[in-house]
Amino acid sequence: MNVPAHIAIIMDGNGRWAKERGQIRLKGHQAGMEALHDIVKACSDMGVQVLTVYAFSTENWKRPAEEVSGIFSLLVRYVAKELKELNENNVRIRLLGDIRPLPDAARKAVLEAVDDTADNTGLVFNIAINYGGRAEIVRAAKQLAQQAAEGQLDPENITEDLFAEQLYTADLPDPDLIIRTGGELRLSNFLTWQSAYSEIYVTDTYWPDFTPEKLTEAIESFNSRDRRFGGIKA
Numbered sequence: 749m750n751v752p753a754h755i756a757i758i759m760d761g762n763g764r765w766a767k768e769r770g771q772i773r774l775k776g777h778q779a780g781m782e783a784l785h786d787i788v789k790a791c792s793d794m795g796v797q798v799l800t801v802y803a804f805s806t807e808n809w810k811r812p813a814e815e816v817s818g819i820f821s822l823l824v825r826y827v828a829k830e831l832k833e834l835n836e837n838n839v840r841i842r843l844l845g846d847i848r849p850l851p852d853a854a855r856k857a858v859l860e861a862v863d864d865t866a867d868n869t870g871l872v873f874n875i876a877i878n879y880g881g882r883a884e885i886v887r888a889a890k891q892l893a894q895q896a897a898e899g900q901l902d903p904e905n906i907t908e909d910l911f912a913e914q915l916y917t918a919d920l921p922d923p924d925l926i927i928r929t930g931g932e933l934r935l936s937n938f939l940t941w942q943s944a945y946s947e948i949y950v951t952d953t954y955w956p957d958f959t960p961e962k963l964t965e966a967i968e969s970f971n972s973r974d975r976r977f978g979g980i981k982a
Contacts, residue, residue, distance in 0.1 A: 749964070750971050752924035754798040755791060756946070758938055759784070761930030761954030774818040779956035781826045788830075790960035792837045792871040794967075798920050799873050800844065802938050806880035809849075820854040823877075827857040831864060838870030844916040845879030872920065879916075881940025888914035888941075917942055925970045927963075929955040945977050 759780055766776030784801065791799045804819060834841065841861045848855075858877065891914045895901035912918065922942040926935070931952040935943060949966045951958070 749794075749967060751794050751796055751967060752970055753796070754800070754921045754923045754925075755796055755967075756800040756802075756923035756926045756939055756943075757787070758802045758926070758928040758930075758936060759955040759958075760928060760932055760936075762956060764930065765954040765956045773815055774822075776954075776956060777815075777819055777822055781822055783956050783958055784826070785830060786960055787958065787963060788834070788839065788871070788873060789837065790963055792839055796871060798923075799871060800876060800917075800923060800939070801874070802876045802879070802936075804845075804877045804879070805937060806845075806878055806883055807937065809878075817851070820851050823854050824857045827861045831861055834861075834873070835865060835868065838868045839865060839873050840868040840870065841865045842872060842874045842916075844874050844876040844884075846883070847877055849878060874917070874920075876938070879938075881935075881937045881943075884915055885941055912941070915941060922946065925949060925966065927951070927966050929953055929958050945975070947973055947975065 762776035762780040763773040764776070765779060766773050769775075788799060803823070808819075809816065841858075843858055843862060847858060850858075858875065888911055892901060892903075892906060892911065896903050917939075922944070923939060923946045926939070926943055926946045926948050928935075928948070928950045931950065933950060935948075939946070947970050949969050951962065951966070953962055
């Protein structure tokens with residue numbers, strides 16, 4: 749099986765999963781954390797180079813304060829529970845997004861995880877927290893504008909490659925495959941620049957029920973596609 753170098757996942761459906769079981773939404777997020785453990789392990793075992801997951805968007809602050817607080821508490825628990833195994837599997841954690849607004853405990857936990865796994869050379873595990881694709885593009889534009897204002901950069905020399913170097917994913921390949929669970933047919937401000945030629949796979953399966961077997965189904969769908977990147981095959 750041809751394994752994509754970079755898989756990105758929009759982990760949707762936690763709330764609906766919980767509602768259908770008569771549980772509070774936070775129970776869905778908790779189940780989603782358990783699913784994440786299995787998918788990270790599966791990607792590492794398969795030889796995926798980069799896995800990016802959409803953990804918390806810039807728009808998710810609009811949710812009820814109790815749910816937001818609960819999500820960050822689960823994040824702290826996830827890091828504490830998984831860090832040892834992630835290190836054993838040579839997984840390197842990186843962060844995409846502006847973590848400054850995060851609660852102190854969550855910000856400390858993710859920064860420690862990044863530091864503790866910095867020397868690992870296996871799967872790069874990007875956690876997108878307080879991330880928005882448009883915000884990332886604006887951030888990159890500001891950085892280039894600052895360089896130009898300081899006389900370090902001629903605006904005429906700005907290329908797509910130079911712009912991409914300002915993104916959180918600067919030294920990583922763009923996602924080959926973006927998976928969205930929960931059935932919604934949109935990218936929701938996820939990897940807006942990087943997804944230009946990504947293959948998109950949508951499943952009605954809610955994230956807590958997304959298993960390594962379903963990941964394999966998504967990869968098999970990816971392998972059946974004809975990726976031409978705007979060209980044609982000879």
